[in-house]
Amino acid sequence: MGRLQNLFWVSENRKISRSAAVLNLAGVTALWVGLFWISLSAIQVKLDFRFLGEFPLRIRNGFLMTLGLSIVSLAFSLIIGMLSAAGQSSPVLFIRFFCSVYVKFIRGTPLIMQIYLFFYIVGTAWGVDNRFLAGVLILSIFEGAYIAEIIRGSLLSLDQSQLEAARAVGFTKRQAWRFVILPQMVARTLPALTGQFASIIKDSSLLSVIAVIELTQTMREISAVNFRLFECYLFLGVLYLCLTLPISLVSERLERRFQYES
Amino acid sequence: MKVEFQNLSKQYEPEQIILHPMNFADDVHTLAIIGPSGGGKSTLLRILGGLIAPTTGKLWVDGEEILQNETALQQYRKKIGFVFQQGGLFRHMSARDNIAVPLEQVHGYSREHAEERAMELLARFGLKEDAEKKPAALSGGQQQRVAIARAVAARPKLLLLDEPTSALDPEFTTEVLNVIRELKEDGMRFIIVTHEMGFARHACDRAAFLCEGTLMEYGESARLFDHPETEQLKRFLGKLLQWNIS
Numbered sequence: 001m002g003r004l005q006n007l008f009w010v011s012e013n014r015k016i017s018r019s020a021a022v023l024n025l026a027g028v029t030a031l032w033v034g035l036f037w038i039s040l041s042a043i044q045v046k047l048d049f050r051f052l053g054e055f056p057l058r059i060r061n062g063f064l065m066t067l068g069l070s071i072v073s074l075a076f077s078l079i080i081g082m083l084s085a086a087g088q089s090s091p092v093l094f095i096r097f098f099c100s101v102y103v104k105f106i107r108g109t110p111l112i113m114q115i116y117l118f119f120y121i122v123g124t125a126w127g128v129d130n131r132f133l134a135g136v137l138i139l140s141i142f143e144g145a146y147i148a149e150i151i152r153g154s155l156l157s158l159d160q161s162q163l164e165a166a167r168a169v170g171f172t173k174r175q176a177w178r179f180v181i182l183p184q185m186v187a188r189t190l191p192a193l194t195g196q197f198a199s200i201i202k203d204s205s206l207l208s209v210i211a212v213i214e215l216t217q218t219m220r221e222i223s224a225v226n227f228r229l230f231e232c233y234l235f236l237g238v239l240y241l242c243l244t245l246p247i248s249l250v251s252e253r254l255e256r257r258f259q260y261e262s
Numbered sequence: 263m264k265v266e267f268q269n270l271s272k273q274y275e276p277e278q279i280i281l282h283p284m285n286f287a288d289d290v291h292t293l294a295i296i297g298p299s300g301g302g303k304s305t306l307l308r309i310l311g312g313l314i315a316p317t318t319g320k321l322w323v324d325g326e327e328i329l330q331n332e333t334a335l336q337q338y339r340k341k342i343g344f345v346f347q348q349g350g351l352f353r354h355m356s357a358r359d360n361i362a363v364p365l366e367q368v369h370g371y372s373r374e375h376a377e378e379r380a381m382e383l384l385a386r387f388g389l390k391e392d393a394e395k396k397p398a399a400l401s402g403g404q405q406q407r408v409a410i411a412r413a414v415a416a417r418p419k420l421l422l423l424d425e426p427t428s429a430l431d432p433e434f435t436t437e438v439l440n441v442i443r444e445l446k447e448d449g450m451r452f453i454i455v456t457h458e459m460g461f462a463r464h465a466c467d468r469a470a471f472l473c474e475g476t477l478m479e480y481g482e483s484a485r486l487f488d489h490p491e492t493e494q495l496k497r498f499l500g501k502l503l504q505w506n507i508s
Contacts, residue, residue, distance in 0.1 A: 168344035
């Protein structure tokens with residue numbers, strides 16, 4: 001009885017056994033697939049994915065475009081995020097308010113509105129007509145605001161006693177940053193930043209509205225030709241999961257690893 | 263080592279006076295600062311350690327005036343060891359690195375030499391097996407012993423300890439106090455803020471009683487404990503004795 005119960009039940013602070021995990025995950029998957037299957041049958045749709053074989057190059061290009069967009073945007077948004085996190089505690093009031101208005105505006109409005117605003121008004125006015133560049137800029141500005149908050153939060157949560165200890169051992173300001181503040185901030189922000197990278201990948205799909213030929217736009221175009229809407233979007237979901245699932249696993253692992261340290 | 267200050271005070275808001283202007287001059291070997299909580303003991307120790315600036319007054323250590331600018335203070339802090347009540351160890355570093363990194367970066371030791379010195383101290387304080395552990399994996403007593411090892415690693419002129427045992431369980435308190443006594447036997451000079459009256463009386467040759475931001479009594483520790491002069495010290499010691507087991 002106890003053994004059987006352990007396959008379905010976990011008490012607090014106990015480890016989940018591998019067999020229990022596999023069994024329950026299989027059950028969950030079966031439930032989802034089953035529900036979906038019943039729904040599809042109810043509307044009499046038969047899935048047929050064979051057409052995908054006709055577009056391997058386009059799908060690959062779309063996938064790489066999404067990946068490229070996300071990686072470049074991650075780099076830029078990190079820079080923007082760090083600058084605006086620092087800016088929000090600047091003694092120069094103009095800089096402080098500039099950064100805080102930026103963060104509040106971006107976090108308080110939907111990405112799709114920002115995409116239209118930046119691309120059709122700001123982009124046109126300033127002559128940004130390269131869609132990849134425009135996409136990277138928009139995405140970086142958007143994600144930068146979220147990263148700024150992640151960084152600001154971890155700066156605020158730094159323990160004052162650590163800073164005092166840094167001074168007591170004789171570190172200069174610079175050394176305190178290098179040997180104490182930055183390593184501790186990295187430990188605190190890395191899990192959240194990794195999670196944010198998964199968000200960037202998903203958010204990049206909205207750039208399809210300004211016809212950046214990334215993964216979502218590619219699948220939209222393919223479905224427009226053969227009307228295999230369900231198959232296209234299902235496959236699209238699988239491709240995004242291929243990117244985001246490993247990232248969220250890494251994020252969880254980092255979180256566990258650094259938990260013991262702070 | 264001669265420690266002297268004149269007209270030293272600390273005040274945060276106009277209303278919030280932590281330390282009233284006070285004077286002091288003596289050759290310090292082992293000094294305990296005692297007194298009720300909120301009396302300004304930790305603040306005084308932090309000023310002596312160059313960690314916070316006094317509102318008024320001047321401070322001389324070893325005949326040298328401690329100027330209150332960051333560059334001068336940073337040079338001064340190199341010569342002082344400081345042990346905090348708790349949480350003073352760098353959380354992301356192993357016990358060994360907590361000692362070795364400042365030796366290397368602040369005191370110019372080579373990496374090998376710094377690690378050697380760190381291991382030597384850890385072994386001496388019974389922490390050889392724990393060198394690679396991060397502070398969170400050490401007991402409170404072990405953490406404080408590492409903190410003391412770090413503070414004395416660069417052979418400071420003076421060691422300052424801010425209630426090093428008050429966050430510890432009784433059995434860890436003894437092991438930490440033993441380490442400090444050993445250092446005393448080696449000739450280390452220190453000033454300790456403490457609530458361990460037995461230690462203040464028997465291990466420290468001088469004691470200072472700080473109450474309500476005022477240095478009320480100072481002298482040989484035996485004298486303070488046996489013949490307190492001020493009402494405040496009498497009351498303070500009386501309260502401590504109330505639950506004495508003997």
